[in-house]
Amino acid sequence: MKKISIVLLAMLFVLSIAVAASATQVYVDGVTQATGWLDVNKTWIDDGLLCWAASASNILAYTGWIGAPDLSSTNQIFDDFKAHWNNDVGTPIYAIQWWFDGVNPMQGRPLISAQLTDFTHTGFYTTTLFNDNIRSAVLDSDFETTISHYVNGDVGISLKIAWSTGSHFLTLWGIDTATDQIFITDSDDDGTVLQAYAYDPTTRQLNYRGASRLMTAIYGLELWGADDPGPTPRPGGPVPEPNTMLLLGSGLLGLWGARKKFKK
Numbered sequence: 001m002k003k004i005s006i007v008l009l010a011m012l013f014v015l016s017i018a019v020a021a022s023a024t025q026v027y028v029d030g031v032t033q034a035t036g037w038l039d040v041n042k043t044w045i046d047d048g049l050l051c052w053a054a055s056a057s058n059i060l061a062y063t064g065w066i067g068a069p070d071l072s073s074t075n076q077i078f079d080d081f082k083a084h085w086n087n088d089v090g091t092p093i094y095a096i097q098w099w100f101d102g103v104n105p106m107q108g109r110p111l112i113s114a115q116l117t118d119f120t121h122t123g124f125y126t127t128t129l130f131n132d133n134i135r136s137a138v139l140d141s142d143f144e145t146t147i148s149h150y151v152n153g154d155v156g157i158s159l160k161i162a163w164s165t166g167s168h169f170l171t172l173w174g175i176d177t178a179t180d181q182i183f184i185t186d187s188d189d190d191g192t193v194l195q196a197y198a199y200d201p202t203t204r205q206l207n208y209r210g211a212s213r214l215m216t217a218i219y220g221l222e223l224w225g226a227d228d229p230g231p232t233p234r235p236g237g238p239v240p241e242p243n244t245m246l247l248l249g250s251g252l253l254g255l256w257g258a259r260k261k262f263k264k
Contacts, residue, residue, distance in 0.1 A: 024176050024177050024178035024179075025174065025175075025176040025178075025179075026148065026151050026152060026174055026175060026176075027151065027173055027174035027183065028062075028151055028154050028155065028156070028157065028173055028174065029154035029223070031173050031174065033183070033194060036173075037062075037171075037173045037183075037185055037194050038058040038061055038062050038074045038171070038185065039058065039074075039171070039185035039186070039187075039191075039192045039193065039194070040054050040057050040058055040074040040075055040077075040078045040187060041054070041187050041188075041189070041190055041191070041192065042054060042187050042188065046082065046087050047078075047082050047087055048087060049087050049088050049089050049090075049114070050078075050081065050082065050085070050087060050090070050114075050187075051168050051169045051170075051187050051188060052089070052090040052091050052092050052094075052095055052114075052158075052169045053078060053081035053082070053085065053090065053092075053095050053114075054078055054169075054171075054187030055092050055158040055169040055170065055171045055187065056077075056081070056092040056095035056096050056099070056158065057074045057075075057077040057078040057081060058074050058156070058158075058171040058185060059092065059096065059156030059157070059158055059171065059219075059221050060074075060077050060096065060099060060156070060221070061073055061074040061077055062074075062156045063155070063156040063221050063222065063223045063224055064223060064224030065096075065099070065100070065124070065125065065133075065221065065224050066124075067080065067099070067124045068124075077099075080121075081095060083118060084098075084116055084117065084118040084119075084120075084121055085114050085115070085116055085117065086114055086115050086116075086117050087114075088110070088113070088114035088115065089113065089114060089167075090106075090113050090114035091113065091169075091219075092158040092169055092219050093134060093136055093219050094106055094113060096130065096134060096219075096221055097127075097130050097134070098116070098121070098123070099123070099124060099125075100123055100124065100125040100126065100127065100129060100130035101123040101125065101126055101127040101130060102121050102122040102123035103123070103127070104116050133221055133222040134219070134220070134221055134222075135150070135153075135155060135219065135220035135221070135222070136217065136218070136219045136220070137150075137217065137218050138216070138217055139204060139215050139216055139217060139218060141204075143204050143215060144175070144177055144201060146218060147159075147172070147175050147182070147218060148175055148177065150172075150218055150220045151172075151173075151174060151175055153220065153222075154223060155220035155221055155222050155223065156171075156220065156221045156223075157171065157172040157173070157218060157219070157220050158170070158171055158172065158218070158219040158220075159171075159172040159182070159184065159215060159217075159218055160215070160216050160217040160218070160219075161206055161208060161213040161214065161215055161216065162213065162214050162216045163211070163212075163213055163214065167216070168188070168208075168213070170184040170185070170186050171184060171185045171186075172184050172218070173185065173194060177201075179198075180198055180199050180200070180201050181196045181197065181198050181199070182196070182197055182199060182206070183195070183196055184197060189209075199215065204216075
């Protein structure tokens, strides 16, 4: 009996360390460090400036706002963007609006944003659904709260980083406010991997691939829901939360207490 009690106490100790380490590390619904996230990569052939479309493709595939059975994966969606847009700078929010209702708000303004070159796409959803499900925010000194709010809101998230000569869009999947890290996938890294990048909590500067980049804006798209008409719901299940770990720990503690009482 004593040996069993020691084992249970050891399990509780290890569990408490795991809970403490993971309590501040939060991911969007269905995502862990190992699974659930999406990462489409550029081919670097006529898509070198399409990071915004790549991030939008990840978001659309993740949230379940697909176009058709053959436009459901992030690679298929990205290919569709490349077939309809020119290779120029843009913004995920305009890409997603075009996906919903076939409209590019920046069409006719080539000095500001990418332009449609193929007008056969008329939209898979509606402007109303786009307005009801899109989110955006400018990041300021309270950016950790904003990012955490989006992550906890279980939306597909695109993060804009900027510097003096340009900008870039990443797909954001999680944040750890204890270690000052965000977890992203990147169309420019030529690999399918979830990256962890450190940030400065006072300046919004992200240490992106060895360079300092300012996190300036965030865009979110809500998950396709049961009340929204669409081809198919987003696949994936819930992620075990720290609360689940705590419940397990409580159960072990109760078992240890019961054994101790039985022994008396």
